[in-house]
């Protein structure tokens with residue numbers, strides 16, 4: 549169906565020089581052509597069929613309904629049950645919305661396929677190192693992989709910029725950088741939201757304020773700020789950035805900070821997974837550029853999420869998964885989102901709140917109004933579970949089947 553244009557592109561891509569097969573995202577920055585080359589080798593997706601899942605208990609945002617039918621066609625959930633092509637018996641099973649990872653770094657189709665195989669049907673990429681590659685990944689034409697939303701080049705101060713996920717050196721932020729222009733360039737290059745990096749020696753408070761107000765007032769878009777220490781977190785809150793990414797591990801958030809977040813309607817994506825991983829492996833902390841001081845502890849991570857949640861700050865599930873970077877530095881895609889829900893449950897979110905943190909809360913706070921719950925007209929991003937995640941959040945891993953926009957995913961990872 550999509551064979552002819554795609555096949556042509558594949559031929560072109562493989563004839564062109566510099567095409568590299570079997571890429572590791574870590575080894576070099578991927579280009580649009582690399583993504584196109586991966587498209588060529590992917591197995592074709594199943595054709596979408598008008599489908600009804602019968603006798604299934606459906607997550608309605610508050611709990612599971614009594615057994616009912618859910619119909620979907622043309623990528624969406626519908627009330628029209630005429631001429632159904634596929635009937636699935638969901639007796640004893642539980643239907644939840646496709647999971648959303650609110651903070652990842654997926655750079656290629658292989659990673660996107662992996663994440664989808666765990667029932668994660670939308671990812672929010674929190675940086676972009678090459679606009680062409682990010683556009684190719686977003687517009688990959690594969691109907692059976694998670695949707696991708698992406699930040700552009702992150703704004704990072706020249707004195708603290710480094711790493712594969714960062715922008716080119718000439719796109720770092722200097723004291724004389726024209727900030728409204730870099731924000732305009734990011735949105736002009738297809739960014740869905742603007743990412744800032746607050747950390748020691750990065751952006752000043754004034755620079756953060758200018759970037760955030762430009763994104764809000766000129767482009768009517770959201771900003772996400774990396775802030776993994778107390779000083780940076782306070783800057784991010786003061787700047788009025790929408791979503792604060794990570795969580796301080798070097799002390800406890802003050803009640804003034806939390807009150808301000810509440811007043812500003814800000815949300816938190818703590819990415820407990822990356823901290824858990826980092827604290828289990830000093831090489832990872834070093835890789836992340838964290839030189840551990842006595843005040844940095846995983847207990848601070850847990851306590852900060854606990855107090856934000858208690859105060860009613862929206863908590864979203866995001867992992868910071870990067871896939872394989874180097875031996876020992878491998879935070880895998882997909883499974884980590886399930887683990888994040890368990891970590892959130894461990895610091896006081898109920899299984900219901902944790903499940904919402906990975907579905908409807910992400911959709912709501914990131915303004916993805918076409919997904920996140922199972923209602924008529926929403927995308928048919930669905931995960932069929934064999935057991936009830938509200939009894940034990942680890943049951944999100946008990947996956948039977950997955951659909952992305954109504955297309956069934958063939959390679960579902962069965963964890964139980």
Ligand SMILES: *[C@@H]1O[C@H](CO)[C@@H](O)[C@H](O)[C@H]1NC(C)=O
Nearest residue numbers: 591661662663665959960961
């Ligand atoms: C299926 O998913 C697993 C787990 O993510 C992955 O290792 C494997 O490569 C995938 N296979 C295909 C054909 O996509």
Ligand SMILES: *[C@@H]1O[C@H](CO)[C@@H](O)[C@H](O)[C@H]1NC(C)=O
Nearest residue numbers: 553583584587684687688689
């Ligand atoms: C997807 O299809 C469009 C239109 O045919 C094409 O321009 C684009 O390059 C394709 N994307 C990839 C990653 O092959």
Ligand SMILES: *[C@@H]1O[C@H](CO)[C@@H](O)[C@H](O)[C@H]1NC(C)=O
Nearest residue numbers: 679719732733734735736737
């Ligand atoms: C995309 O970004 C580059 C800088 O990285 C900039 O030169 C270009 O003008 C941007 N494109 C648009 C359409 O904004």
Ligand SMILES: *[C@@H]1O[C@H](CO)[C@@H](O)[C@H](O)[C@H]1NC(C)=O
Nearest residue numbers: 798799800840841842843844
């Ligand atoms: C550790 O925390 C204490 C108490 O908040 C503070 O006085 C001290 O400066 C901190 N040390 C470092 C290295 O941040």
Ligand SMILES: *[C@@H]1O[C@H](CO)[C@@H](O)[C@H](O)[C@H]1NC(C)=O
Nearest residue numbers: 890893939940941942943964
């Ligand atoms: C949830 O299930 C996991 C895996 O079976 C188990 O280790 C854990 O104790 C269970 N938690 C509760 C609260 O029952």
